[in-house]
Amino acid sequence: MSIVSGSSTLTSTAYAPNPITVAVGGTVTWTNNDTTAHTATANSGAFSSGTIAPSGKFSMTFPSAGSFPYRCTLHPGMVGTVTVP
Ligand SMILES: [Cu+2]
Numbered sequence: 895m896s897i898v899s900g901s902s903t904l905t906s907t908a909y910a911p912n913p914i915t916v917a918v919g920g921t922v923t924w925t926n927n928d929t930t931a932h933t934a935t936a937n938s939g940a941f942s943s944g945t946i947a948p949s950g951k952f953s954m955t956f957p958s959a960g961s962f963p964y965r966c967t968l969h970p971g972m973v974g975t976v977t978v979p
Pocket residue numbers: 901902931932933966967968969972
């Protein structure tokens with residue numbers, strides 16, 4: 895999935911697609927297509943990308959079902975959800 899260009903000033907459209915659905919055991923890869931650094935950090939603490947530099951990537955595998963809201967710790971307006979049915 896993409897962290898879109900100009901996402902610093904966006905909210906629920908900063909990550910695309912949002913929400914995203916992935917099967918149990920599936921992997922989501924975030925690619926930072928913006929010109930500034932971002933993170934993908936679960937509100938629950940279940941995962942955290944650390945800083946993703948421009949053009950950088952972060953992958954996370956979801957071993958169990960749940961709903962995982964996350965945000966960018968650098969730009970708190972940026973929010974998304976991974977759904978694992
Ligand atoms: Cu950000």
